[in-house]
Each structure stands twice: as structure tokens, then as C-alpha cells.
Amino acid sequence: MNCEQIKEKISIRRVLESFNLFPVKQNSETAFYFAIDREEKSPSLCVDFAQNKAFDFGTGKSYDVISIVQQLSKCSVSNALQYLEKFDTSVQSTNKSILESNKNYEILEVKEIEHLALAEYLKSRKVFDQKHLVKEIHYQMKGKNYFGVGFYNNAGGIEIRNKYSKICLGKKDITLIKNELNLKNEICVFEGFFDFLTYLNLPNVQISNSDYLILNSTAMFFKAEKQLTQYDKIVLFLDNDLSGSILAEKIVDKYENVEDCSILYEDCKDLNEWLVKYVNW
Known part of the structure; x- marks a missing residue:
């Protein structure tokens, strides 16, 4: 495998665990760890499992699995690649689980907000007057039909919200x-x-x-x-x-x-x- 394939296929979570590093706070998509290059009281290393990358808010540094190993082991790229050889890439990495689950969907309909439940949801959040900036998205996932308020990101992904769920369909982006x-x-x-x-x-x-x-x-x-x-x-x-x-x-x-x-x-x-x-x- 080349470097780009290694960055994609080897889970950053598994690499951190191999150094006995575990999240202090996490949700389904991201987690916060203590910094890997200094001691601190509040965790500042944000790890995005879907993107398989980490960002240190304290220093502004970004990391992938190779640079993480370089930092933790104080080694060269070649030595980091040697270290990563022990990781199994024959199965889907943990960091891709969210992306893979989101690929198993189909957009059924996109329209202006019409459904009474979504209108009431926007009213409960006191933003109904801004309904023209969002869409009513009907989609199918794992054989079941769902709908929600949709907001597009720059990559064409859709942030979906309703009273019961908070997900992103497609690629996460700003x-x-x-x-x-x-x-x-x-x-x-x-x-x-x-x-x-x-x-x-x-x-x-x-x-x-x-x-x-x-x-x-x-x-x-x-x-x-x-x-x-x-x-x-x-x-x-x-x-x-x-x-x-x-x-x-x-x-x-x-x-x-x-x-x-x-x-x-x-x-x-x-x-x-x-x-x-x-x-x-």
C-alpha cells in the first residue's frame, strides 16, 4: 500500500489505542483526547473518526495515522510505515463505520418544508421564519423510510435534523x-x-x-x-x-x-x- 491508502485504511482510533491513548470525551463521529505532544488538563486533540484525521486546537497541527505515529514514536516516515504494517487492513476500519452506514441510503425526495411534523419542529426551535433556507428531505436507509429538515454543506452532504435524529447524509463538510x-x-x-x-x-x-x-x-x-x-x-x-x-x-x-x-x-x-x-x- 502507498501512503495515501495507509492513511485511509488504517483506523486512527486503533493507532491511538496501540499507544494506550483513549478518548476523554466522545460522540458517534468525533472524540477529544489529551494532546500527544505535551501535558494538559483539558483535552485539545479532536479526532474525527469519519475523516480519519486529528486536529490539535492547542497548536493548530493536523495529524493522519502516519504523522500520529511519527509524533508519538519520534521517528521517520519510513519507521512509522513499518510500525503501521502490523495493523490489519483486510477488514473495514472502525473509522469508516459511520461513512459506510451513510452510504447505505437513497434520497427519495427534496422539497420545501411542508410536513406538519417538520413545521412544528421548526416552530419549537423558533426558526420557522427561516424555513426557506432548509429543505424537507425524504430518504431511505437500511430499507426504512425517514424524513427530516435538511441543510446542505459545501460538499453536497446534507445535515439532517428532526425531533429524534441528528445525522449527516453524504460527506461531512462546512x-x-x-x-x-x-x-x-x-x-x-x-x-x-x-x-x-x-x-x-x-x-x-x-x-x-x-x-x-x-x-x-x-x-x-x-x-x-x-x-x-x-x-x-x-x-x-x-x-x-x-x-x-x-x-x-x-x-x-x-x-x-x-x-x-x-x-x-x-x-x-x-x-x-x-x-x-x-x-x-
């Missing part, structure tokens, strides 16, 4: 929305699309004329790093949790003129929860 009236060269950054819809539903937002970046996961930040350097001001609306706080700190340290607005909803997990909890309209 969503960058350009605004021709963005004279201030400003960008607002959100973790999820419901926070983006929430922001647009706030009073006086229509006059802000910013570009909008929806990460769709903090693990996708590496795809936006270079693009953010183009802006004169960055306004953050990230979640008030571990991954959101770590990323916010990273962005504040790395870029100039950054405004962290999470303090506005500091007693809530995110902007949408604040809207639902405190705003009555």
Missing part, C-alpha cells in the same frame, strides 16, 4: 455562505445550522450583511482555517461546551479582531437554546 453586501468584510461563525437560523431570526440582523460559516461540527474547522484569514473581523457563536470553548480560544489566539459572542448566552448550551428559553415571539 457550509460557507457569501453575502454580496458584506462591505465590512466580516464573517459570523456557527457550530450548527440551527444557530445560524437563530441568528437570522434576531432583530436588526438583516443589516449586518456578513458572510456566514456553519462548521456543522467543530472537527471541520481545519477546512475553514485559511478562509478565515481573508476577513477583517470574525464573530463567533459557538456552543458553550468543551469543544466549542476550545475552538473559540483557538480562533481568538490565531486571528486578529475576533469577537466571541458566547457570553451572550453563557447559561445555555448554544444560541438556539437561548432563543427558545428566553425570547417570546
Whole structure:
């Protein structure tokens, strides 16, 4: 196998486990580990199992399975490849399980929001006025039919949300929305699309004329790093949790003129929860 095949076929989770490294916090797609190059009290290494990559929010370094071994063993690429030879690639790697399950789907219908359950769901999140920015997606997975509110990312993948599920159909990616009236060269950054819809539903937002970046996961930040350097001001609306706080700190340290607005909803997990909890309209 060549290097690219090794990076794809050998699970980064299994490589980390071989060094007795395990996640401190995780969900179905990502996990946070303590940094592999220093001691720390809060985990800053974000591992994306679907992409089979890791990103250190403390240093800005990105890792694949080869560079992970290089860092942990302090060795050359050739020695890292020798170490990786012991890993079995004849079976599907753990990191691909999410992607493979998502390949087993078919989009049945895409249309404007019509289903009563989805309309009520958007109303419960107080973003029904922004329904034109999302779609009603009907899809089939493992022989069963489902539907949900869909939001497209830059790679054509669809973030699906309803009252009971939170998944991505297709490739995970960021969503960058350009605004021709963005004279201030400003960008607002959100973790999820419901926070983006929430922001647009706030009073006086229509006059802000910013570009909008929806990460769709903090693990996708590496795809936006270079693009953010183009802006004169960055306004953050990230979640008030571990991954959101770590990323916010990273962005504040790395870029100039950054405004962290999470303090506005500091007693809530995110902007949408604040809207639902405190705003009555």
C-alpha cells in the first residue's frame, strides 16, 4: 500500500489505542483526547473518526495515522510505515463505520418544508421564519423510510435534523455562505445550522450583511482555517461546551479582531437554546 491508502485504511482510533491513548470525551463521529505532544488538563486533540484525521486546537497541527505515529514514536516516515504494517487492513476500519452506514441510503425526495411534523419542529426551535433556507428531505436507509429538515454543506452532504435524529447524509463538510453586501468584510461563525437560523431570526440582523460559516461540527474547522484569514473581523457563536470553548480560544489566539459572542448566552448550551428559553415571539 502507498501512503495515501495507509492513511485511509488504517483506523486512527486503533493507532491511538496501540499507544494506550483513549478518548476523554466522545460522540458517534468525533472524540477529544489529551494532546500527544505535551501535558494538559483539558483535552485539545479532536479526532474525527469519519475523516480519519486529528486536529490539535492547542497548536493548530493536523495529524493522519502516519504523522500520529511519527509524533508519538519520534521517528521517520519510513519507521512509522513499518510500525503501521502490523495493523490489519483486510477488514473495514472502525473509522469508516459511520461513512459506510451513510452510504447505505437513497434520497427519495427534496422539497420545501411542508410536513406538519417538520413545521412544528421548526416552530419549537423558533426558526420557522427561516424555513426557506432548509429543505424537507425524504430518504431511505437500511430499507426504512425517514424524513427530516435538511441543510446542505459545501460538499453536497446534507445535515439532517428532526425531533429524534441528528445525522449527516453524504460527506461531512462546512457550509460557507457569501453575502454580496458584506462591505465590512466580516464573517459570523456557527457550530450548527440551527444557530445560524437563530441568528437570522434576531432583530436588526438583516443589516449586518456578513458572510456566514456553519462548521456543522467543530472537527471541520481545519477546512475553514485559511478562509478565515481573508476577513477583517470574525464573530463567533459557538456552543458553550468543551469543544466549542476550545475552538473559540483557538480562533481568538490565531486571528486578529475576533469577537466571541458566547457570553451572550453563557447559561445555555448554544444560541438556539437561548432563543427558545428566553425570547417570546
